[in-house]
Amino acid sequence: MTIIDQDMRDIIERAMLAFAATVCEDGSPNLSPKGSVRVYDDQHLVFMDIASPTTIANLRRDPRIEINAIDFFSRRGYRFKGVARFAPPGAPEYEWLNSWLLDINGPGYPANEVVVVEVQRVLPILSPAYTFGGAEQEPLTKSWEERYRTTIAEHELGEPKV
Structure with missing residues (x-):
């Protein structure tokens, strides 16, 4: 089943920066910029845990997440709602995303683990x-x-x- 269509893929590619929202232990929101969000397949987004201790701690306790990707020039984007799991080094998702990160950033770039988001719902964002x-x-x-x-x-x- 295709949840993430070509337009959504294009927006994520052009946006180059997305924002991940998680829930803190006290119920307050946590919003974190993510420059590594990529479409993994028709149902999953991935991003690398590079320096995200609060986001990761929140997702370990409560895997619900929303990722917003907006093409600032066209003034439109998408809200991807789903649940997260983790892919450590050696997992296919990790190796795929880490290869991309190394291609654009060079060797030695920090890459702890990949957050794999099973997208359950997508909503458009329009100016x-x-x-x-x-x-x-x-x-x-x-x-x-x-x-x-x-x-x-x-x-x-x-x-x-x-």
Whole structure:
């Protein structure tokens, strides 16, 4: 059964950073950025435990998780809800993700274990520009790309915002 379709895969690829939400022991939320979220197959997302002691402790106690991936330029993405399990070194999921991490970061990159998320539900995330403003994706994407370029250029030049 396919839960993760091609558009979802594309969003995760373009986003390059996702956010994982877990539940702390006291019931409070924990939100942690994850740069290693990848689609493993049609039903699973994976990310590497690189430096996530709170996220990992929370998942060992309560495996429920939500991962949000948003393409900031197109102003849309997905909420992936599911349950987590762990894959240690030697497991297929670990070896697959670790190979990718080493390819982009080089040798010696920390990789403790892989969190494998069985996705049970996916919900879209859409900017109100689509739902209330009647925006179309291509012009909205171009507009936000230009905003980011302008902001980066201003920051690099040290120009104050007006």
